[in-house]
Amino acid sequence: MVKKNSKPYLARIPRSGKDYWYFRKGKTLIRLPDDPDSEEFDREYWAIRSGQHKATVKTTFEALITSYYQTPRFRGLKASTKAEYRRTLELLREKNGPKDFTKLRRKHVIAARDKYADQWRKANAMVEQLSILARHAIDLEWITANPAQGVEKLKGGSYEAWPETKLAAYERYCEQHGLTIERAIYELCIGTGQRIGDVVAMEWAHFLGGYMDVVQEKTGARLSIFCPDRLQTFLERLPRNGKHILAKNLTQHISKRRAQSLVAEVRKKIEAQDFVIHGWRYSAAKELAEAGCSDTEIQSVTGHKSLEMVKKYRQQARQKQLSKTAQLRRNRTKTE
Structure with a gap:
């Protein structure tokens, strides 16, 4: 009022x-x-x-982003999350630095999202970071409502497990074109069931006695994952070019974004744009479920904190097996 x-x-x-x-x-x-x-x-x-006032805008994007970087909320984020946030925040600073944040409206958030509609992750990051900035602006009493709240995010590639045909196509393309790094990313993701951020950080020293030691970036959980024969054989043949399995040089690993970019190129070639790299984590869970593993066994590999996703793939595997049992019984009945 x-x-x-x-x-x-x-x-x-x-x-x-x-x-x-x-x-x-x-x-x-x-x-x-x-x-x-x-x-x-x-x-x-x-x-x-009298028209003599020269207004100095204090509520700029520049000021808000600088202020947000100083908050305990941002400082408490993991280094990888900070880097991810900064990519979008610095883009916002570059495009809107001197503009008044208090004039941001819902239509502007939607426009920022739609500008990157062909890059759904980037588009959704825009919505997310504008919402985070708006919440900080509310804390500073610059605004009273979040204009990004409820703005629908774009749907991108599926987080479902990859179909067998696309997995086979990926393997075949890498083999035909000698794509060692792309194939290594794939084998590590499928074999260990870990997120891409954890995969790129894997070191040769972490692979010992058939186990891969992992500290999950997202959860902080420490896991020792026994690698399937296929992955062990692949790693034994893979050249060691540095400290890390996916080496950028002698001491550094390739970045998560670089790994995603390499995989995206292959996905494009095999027409698998609807399936994303994170889907390999689900492919691993699906294969474990189809092998008859319990929820706890699957969780011991993937490291899922919640059993909900684990149960999803076990139930899918059970449905698949039951359908076979039912149809075989149907065949026998017809024959008799």
């Missing part, structure tokens, strides 16, 4: 139990000092009325 006193174009807007004063005329909205009885307040008000 907005109330005005005797001064024209003066608006008092209550927020969170506190009054904020503004000069409002048409599209002009300028924040005034908090105390309406002070000389500073009158000076600012009449400067605006």
